[in-house]
Amino acid sequence: MEAAVSIPGAEPWSxxxxxxxxxxxxxxxxxxxxxxxxxxxxxxxxxxxGYSVEVPLLPGHGTSHHDLARTRYADWxxxxxxxxxxxxxxxxxxxxxGHSMGGTIALDLAARRADDIxxxxxxxxxxxxxxxxxxxxxxxxxxxxxxxxxxxAGMPADDIALDGVEEGSYALVPARAARSLLLELDRVRAGxxxxxxxxxxxxxxxxxxxxxxxxLEVLExxxxxxxxxxxxxxxxxxxxxxxxxxxxxxxxxxFLDEVLEPWRS
Numbered sequence: 001m002e003a004a005v006s007i008p009g010a011e012p013w014s015x016x017x018x019x020x021x022x023x024x025x026x027x028x029x030x031x032x033x034x035x036x037x038x039x040x041x042x043x044x045x046x047x048x049x050g051y052s053v054e055v056p057l058l059p060g061h062g063t064s065h066h067d068l069a070r071t072r073y074a075d076w077x078x079x080x081x082x083x084x085x086x087x088x089x090x091x092x093x094x095x096x097x098g099h100s101m102g103g104t105i106a107l108d109l110a111a112r113r114a115d116d117i118x119x120x121x122x123x124x125x126x127x128x129x130x131x132x133x134x135x136x137x138x139x140x141x142x143x144x145x146x147x148x149x150x151x152x153a154g155m156p157a158d159d160i161a162l163d164g165v166e167e168g169s170y171a172l173v174p175a176r177a178a179r180s181l182l183l184e185l186d187r188v189r190a191g192x193x194x195x196x197x198x199x200x201x202x203x204x205x206x207x208x209x210x211x212x213x214x215x216l217e218v219l220e221x222x223x224x225x226x227x228x229x230x231x232x233x234x235x236x237x238x239x240x241x242x243x244x245x246x247x248x249x250x251x252x253x254x255f256l257d258e259v260l261e262p263w264r265s
Contacts, residue, residue: 003063003064003067004063005035005057005062005063006062006063006064007035007037007062007063007168008168009035009036009037009040009168010035010036010037010057010061010062010168011036011057011062012036012054012055012056012057013036013040013043013044013053013055014053014054014055015043015044015047015051015052015053016052017047017050017051017052017053017091018050019050020050021049021050021051021257021260022050022051022052023052023091023092023093024051024052024091024092024093024094024095024118024256024260025051025052025053025054025087025088025090025091025093025094025095026043026046026051026052026053026054026094026095026096026097026256027054027055027056027080027083027084027087027094027095027096027097028040028042028043028046028053028054028055028097028098028099028102029056029058029080029096029097029098029099029102029103029105029106030055030057030058030061030099030100030102031099031100031101031102031103031169032100032101032155032177032178032181033061033065033068033150033155033169033170033173034061034099034100034102034167034168034169035057035061035062035168035169036055036056036057036062037166037167037168038099038167038168038238038240038241039055039097039099039102039240040055041240041241041245041249042097042240042248042249042252043055045249045253046252046253046256049253049257051256052087052090052091054083054086054087056079056080056083058071058075058076058079058080059071059075059076059079060075060076060177064170065147065170065171065172065173065174066174068170068174068177069146069147069174069176069177071177072176072177072180073180073181073183073184074180076101076105077105077108077109080096080105080106080109081109081113084096084109084113084116084117088116093118093119093260094116094117094118095117095118095119095120095121095256095260096109096110096117096119096120096121097120097121097122097123097252098120098121098122098123098125099122099123099124099125099238099240100123100124100125100126100209100210100237100238101125101126101181102123102125103122103123103124103125103126104122104125104126104127104181104184104185104188106120106121106122106125107120107122107125107127107188107191107192107195107218107222108184108188108191110194110195110196110197110199111188111191111192111194111195112191112194114194114195114196114197117197118197118198118259118260119197119198119199119200119255119256119259119260120195120197120198120199120200120224121199121200121201121202121252121255121256122199122200122201122202122215122218123202123203123239123240123248124202124203124204124207124209124210124212124214124215124237124238124239125201125210125214125215125218126181126185126210126214127185127188127189127192127214127217127218128185128186128189128211128213128214128217129182129185129186130154130210130211145175146174146175146176147172147173147174147175148172148173148175149171149172149173150169150170150171150172150173153173153178154209155169155173155209156208156209157169157171158238159207159208159209159236159237159238160235160236160237160238160241160242161234161235161236161242161243162241162242162243165238165241165242167238167241189217189221192217192218192221192222192223193221193222193223194223195222195223195224196223196224196225197224198224198226198227198228198255198259199218199222199224199226199227199228200228200229200230200251200252200255201215201218201219201222201227201228201229201230202215202229202230202232202239202248202251202252203215203216203229203230203231203232204231204232204235204236204237204239204244205231205232205233206236207236207237208236208237209236209237210237226259228255230247230248230251232244232247232248
């Protein structure tokens with residue numbers, strides 16, 4: 001039995017499509033230690049335009065860092081894949097949007113389930129193990145320090161330029177869960193050539209959580225013929241909740257409307 005959501009706003013969210021966009025589904029995936037607080041506003045923006053929207057809460061998130069410690073990357077990926085299969089069964093086509101680790105999962109799914117992903121958007125996705133001793137020693141540290149404060153783990157709380165905006169992420173980072181993500185990054189990066197769907201990469205010029213070079217690698221290595229970029233100059237790691245939020249929402253909306261339009265009858 002899954003733990004009850006305890007963080008305000010962290011509940012999963014969905015909307016049934018309507019109008020000319022109603023047969024098009026969109027999945028919005030939050031980041032590691034995060035929850036739908038960071039993805040639901042964008043999902044609501046797209047739902048208002050008629051898209052069928054799913055904003056899942058990944059296993060171990062939205063409750064307690066102890067719950068997250070019992071989950072791994074395979075659990076988070078599988079949860080999003082189940083949402084994809086649900087939408088594929090009832091939608092004409094499906095787009096996936098992911099923030100931070102959610103972007104990593106989006107790229108992974110777009111590579112491994114290319115026939116089912118009609119478009120992808122990633123926002124500051126990690127695809128390379130960050131430099132530094134913490135990453136290099138994570139295999140040992142996970143047994144010595146099972147839970148690390150966010151700052152020590154290189155994940156500052158609420159990495160947002162706007163004052164007073166909170167993402168609702170965990171204050172402590174489970175080391176084993178984090179390491180499970182790190183162990184997948186080389187594989188996901190190596191598979192970027194298999195990402196062939198139209199791809200929009202949203203990247204912040206200044207990001208204190210995921211180095212901006214990660215997004216640049218996605219732009220360099222992805223196999224998509226339709227590859228686009230949005231640079232956020234006034235936001236940090238969570239631009240969809242930050243100063244550039246309206247620009248991010250409008251750009252993603254225009255991108256989806258353009259790349260999905262040819263498939264509509």
